[in-house]
Amino acid sequence: MTEFLKRLLKTPQGAIGTFLVVLVLAIVVFGPMLAPYDPEKLSPLARYKGPSLMYWLGTDQYGRDIFSRLLIGARATVVMAVLATIAGTLIGALIGTASAFLGGRADELIMRTIDAVMSIPSLLFALLVVNLLGSSTVNALVAVAIAFAPGMARITRSVALSVRKQDYVNAAIARGESSAYIIRREMLPNVIAPIIVEMTIRVSFAVMLFATLSFLGLGAQPPAAEWGLMVSEARRYMHMSAGILIWPSVAIAIVAVGFNLLGDGLRDALNPRT
């Protein structure tokens, strides 16, 4: 484990990515405690303030402290994205591994169906699901998870196909183990590494997808401090103070770049030959 960490931190991507992700996770955990102001407290006299010692990143159109809102909004933005990605990955990994293990007709049918589901853009799919279930944060989570599952299934399948040919799987079949046992105990543990890489990178897509849903009015609802919603609300007031728009954008970018870099670093660390 320490050896692996050393390899991860040796590449610039791995080091910067780990730093940014740890920073973001720290804000998720401790952000609400560190926030200097109530994120929903309106101060009509302190609107559109620039950065100052009192308000580090300035204030927004209602005089709310942007820094506090970002610290508290991290939970809504990042935790949801991570949860949705994990859920989508689990569903996808199960389908993909099963498809690779079953092979033949069943594999063909499952993959063709997955292709069909993937032909609906994931944003559109999420829009439909949220509209169907009603706009709320939990429903947005379900929507993103469902939208991610087919892609993960496809990736898992291609990895699992190479694992399927390994001797230990044949040995398990020869022992007379059940399909469910082989998928769960022999194949899934061996396809996990590439899936974790893909999952890490997808967290950044999930953050963006959530932000976009909020932006279109189908995710978090005002006055929540969700970052995508903050950008969306800032659009009408950006002529008054660009900071309202810039800071939440920077926050989204930090999360996206962090998880992307960490994913690339993990790929290099898990796969030393390249």
Add this chain to the structure above:
Amino acid sequence: MIVYTLFVVSLIVFAITQILPADAAVMMLGENATPEALDALRQTMGLDAPIWQQYFSWLWHVVQGDLGTSLRTGQPVGPAMFEALGRSLLLALFSIGLMLVLAIPLGIIAAIRRGKIADMVVSLVSYAGVALPEFVTATIAVLVFADWMKWLPPTGYVPLTEDFFGGIAHLVLPVCVISIILIAHVSRMVRSELVDVLHTDYIRAARLKGMSRGHVLRRHALRNALLPTITIVALDVGYLLGGVIVVEEIFAIPGIGRQLIVAIQARDLPAIQAGVLIMAATYSIVNFIADILYAWLDKRIQYD
């Protein structure tokens, strides 16, 4: 293949729109309609038939090219959707064009100068490219280039046939916003493919034979490295279509994405069904063409 894909998509679309808590009859007659009037309308619209019968009757009409009538406007959905699709395709084609012109050279430079400054700059650009969702880049772009600099119009759509230069000016920001993520993704893919190819034995053999670097790159490496790009670009059309939805909404372009958002907000079932079906069909057809193109360019595939 495409037929099966579209069949599954039609099932999904129909299933989703069936679960949608919207009663077409109530939507058309309003909340205060009498139960008798609602029943009568349901009967004429075939809404009292079993679900599977409704599905097949809908599918039968779709196959014949009749995508239904909008609950919102009362007009046929098909013509409006295809007209909107035309505007979206214009936007998409410009974006793909810009992406190819920039992403491929960037990827090649990064691969050749692997580990050097140029490589780092390209990968920095590509990380920055995937860092922001379209609606953020679009909003910032409008703020900077339309409000501050006043170089370009902020939103709106002008048909190219009406005012060519005005139309182009309105398209610049949307096209740039859509292509940023694509450029970032494709240039990275081109780089990694080319790096792999440059390490193969046949490239080393060609170099040892005494061929110049440029010649080996053009004749041997690029041909093999750029082939998978076709597939990647085709798969990226999914992102592209999603991006088109957001960008059309922000820049007020009356394309299919905006039509879909309006339809979803109004719960206009036939329009939702038609829009999703058209988007999925576009994606499937593009990928089908990419597969054929790939096999045609790479003769090895046919013997597999």
